[in-house]
Amino acid sequence: MTATLRLLPLLAALTLGTAAAAPLRWAAQNDILTLDPHSQDHTTSNAIGTHLYEGLTRLGRDYRPEPSLATKWTYLSPTQVRFELRRGVKFHDGTPFTADDVVFSFGRITQPQGTKQTYVSGVREVRKVDAHTVDFLLEAPTPMLLQNIISFQIMSKPWSEKHKATSTQDYKAREENFAARNANGTGPYRLVGWQPDQAVKLVANKDWWDKNPGNVTELSYLPIKSPPTRVAALLSGDVDLVTDLPPQDFFKLKAEGKVKLLEGAEIRTVFFVMDQGSDELRGSDVKGRNPFKDRRVREALNLALDREAIKRSIMRGLSVPAALMVPPGVNGYDAALDAPAKPDPARARRLLAEAGYPQGFEVPLHCPNNRYVNDEQVCQAAVSMWARIGVKARLVAAPFATHSQTFQRGESPFFMLGWGVSTYDALYALQAWGHTRTSGADGNFNFGKVSDAALDALVQKIKFEPDVPRRNALIREALLRVRDEALFIPLHHQVRPWAMKPGVDTPHRSNDYFEARYTTIR
CATH class of the missing domain: 3.40.190.10 (Periplasmic binding protein-like II)
Structure with a gap:
C-alpha cells in the first residue's frame, strides 16, 4: 500500500x-x-x-x-x-x-x-x-x-x-x-x-x-x-x-497545467548557526578551544559555499543566494548589500591556517530533514564543500521536532535554521537571533550564543527609534555588522x-x- x-x-x-x-x-x-x-x-x-x-x-x-x-x-x-x-x-x-x-x-x-x-x-x-x-x-x-x-x-x-x-x-x-x-x-x-x-x-x-x-x-x-x-x-x-511544492516538480507541473500554481517568494532566509559562546565545541576534535569564536574560521566556512551551484542543482533555480540575513520584502533589506562572495576555497584554506587550523577540524552539523525546501540535500552539499577546505562536518539529520529540541537545549554546535520575518521588519530577526541572549525578548532565539556588543547596541537603538530614516540607517548598519563579522552563514532566501x-x-x-x-x- x-x-x-x-x-x-x-x-x-x-x-x-x-x-x-x-x-x-x-x-x-x-x-x-x-x-x-x-x-x-x-x-x-x-x-x-x-x-x-x-x-x-x-x-x-x-x-x-x-x-x-x-x-x-x-x-x-x-x-x-x-x-x-x-x-x-x-x-x-x-x-x-x-x-x-x-x-x-x-x-x-x-x-x-x-x-x-x-x-x-x-x-x-x-x-x-x-x-x-x-x-x-x-x-x-x-x-x-x-x-x-x-x-x-x-x-x-x-x-x-x-x-x-x-x-x-x-x-x-x-x-x-x-x-x-x-x-x-x-x-x-x-x-x-x-x-x-x-x-x-x-x-x-x-x-x-x-x-x-x-x-x-x-x-x-x-x-x-x-x-x-x-x-x-x-x-x-x-x-x-x-504549500511547499518541491522545486524538482515545479516546472513539470507548470508545463502539464493540471494544477493551479501560485508563484512567490517567501520572506525566509535559510542559514547556518555556529556556537560562538562555548569554550569548547560539543562533539568536535578540537579540545580546549572553540574555532567558531574566530572570525577567520567563520569567514572560511562562508567562502567555501557555492550558493549558485546549490541553487542550480538542488533548488532548480528556486532560491536567491544570500549574503544578508533578511530577505527581499522585509523593511531594511537592500539588494545592493545582498551579494554573496564568490566561492574561494583557496582563500578559505588560508584563513583556516591563519586561525591555527591548517588541517581543518571536525564538528557535527545538525540539520532538519522535513522543514525547509530540500534541507537535507542542501546540508549534504554544504558538507562536501566544507570538506574541500578540511572542515569535516558530520551530518546529523532529523525531523524538525527533534532538531529544534536539540539546538534549543544547546546540544548543536553547528546547525541549519530558517527564519521567516513575520513582522516584515528586520528588527524582529536581529533581536531574536542576533542579540545576546537574555531571559526576555532580546536574544530569545539566539541558540548560537552570539554575543556582539556593537550589534546589541544597534538593536537597542532600532527598537525605540521613532524617526524612520534614522531607524532604517541603524538597521542597515546592524545587517552589515552581522554580514561582515560572519556571525552567521546565510545560504539563500527561499522561493516557495x-x-x-x-x-x-x-x-x-x-x-x-x-x-x-x-x-x-x-
Whole structure:
C-alpha cells in the first residue's frame, strides 16, 4: 500500500459524521510542534495557531496590521497605548473574552521557557483599565508595537487555570501541558483534534465575531514528509493544496497545467548557526578551544559555499543566494548589500591556517530533514564543500521536532535554521537571533550564543527609534555588522510556490501562513 493510499482511511475518519459544504485538505512536509500559542515561534505551528487564536491586531491581506480583538487604540503618551477590546467575543468554550485574558496572556508569553517574547518586545506592563480596556505601558516609544502584537495571541485565563496550563510549555525539555495538545481561542476555526505526524483537524467557528470571506468549513492539515508522496496526493485528489511544492516538480507541473500554481517568494532566509559562546565545541576534535569564536574560521566556512551551484542543482533555480540575513520584502533589506562572495576555497584554506587550523577540524552539523525546501540535500552539499577546505562536518539529520529540541537545549554546535520575518521588519530577526541572549525578548532565539556588543547596541537603538530614516540607517548598519563579522552563514532566501486543485482560490502569502478564511473551494 502506498503512503498516499494510507491517507484515505484517516481522511475518511476525520470527516465522518460532518456535513461540511467545503472541506479542504492542506499538506506540507512538517508537522506542527505544539498547539501552545506561546511556546514555539515555528511557522507551521503559528499558521495553524492563527486559525485558532487571535491577537489584538491581525495581519491584513495587504500585510498591514488591522483591528482584531481590539477595535481601537489610542496613544495617551509615547509610552502608554490604550486598547479598546472587542465586546461580545467568546472563546471556543463559550467563556467571554475580557481584559483579564489579555493581562494573563502577557504574563504567560513573557515566561522564559517560550520563544515568542519578541512579539511583546518593548512592553513593560499590560494593565487592566476595565473589563474591555487595557493599557500597554512601554519601556520607550516602540515603532513596531502594532506589527509585533499580531502574533501575541490571547488565551482564556479561566480555561488555562482550569486545565493547569498557566505556564508556557517548555518544549525543549519535552514537557507536555494541556495547551500543547488542546486549544481554546477566539479564532475563526475550532480544534477537533491533532494526531501527531498524521493530521490536525479544524472546523469553522460558527460563533466567530467576524465574517469569514471564504467558504472552508473544515480544514485538515496533513504533514507528508516525502515530496513525491505529497505531489502524488495532490495529483490524485487526496489533498487540495500543497504549500511547499518541491522545486524538482515545479516546472513539470507548470508545463502539464493540471494544477493551479501560485508563484512567490517567501520572506525566509535559510542559514547556518555556529556556537560562538562555548569554550569548547560539543562533539568536535578540537579540545580546549572553540574555532567558531574566530572570525577567520567563520569567514572560511562562508567562502567555501557555492550558493549558485546549490541553487542550480538542488533548488532548480528556486532560491536567491544570500549574503544578508533578511530577505527581499522585509523593511531594511537592500539588494545592493545582498551579494554573496564568490566561492574561494583557496582563500578559505588560508584563513583556516591563519586561525591555527591548517588541517581543518571536525564538528557535527545538525540539520532538519522535513522543514525547509530540500534541507537535507542542501546540508549534504554544504558538507562536501566544507570538506574541500578540511572542515569535516558530520551530518546529523532529523525531523524538525527533534532538531529544534536539540539546538534549543544547546546540544548543536553547528546547525541549519530558517527564519521567516513575520513582522516584515528586520528588527524582529536581529533581536531574536542576533542579540545576546537574555531571559526576555532580546536574544530569545539566539541558540548560537552570539554575543556582539556593537550589534546589541544597534538593536537597542532600532527598537525605540521613532524617526524612520534614522531607524532604517541603524538597521542597515546592524545587517552589515552581522554580514561582515560572519556571525552567521546565510545560504539563500527561499522561493516557495504553492500548488492546488483548480477549484481552490486562495492568495499566496509570503509569510508561509496559509489562511483558510481567505479561501474558497468549489
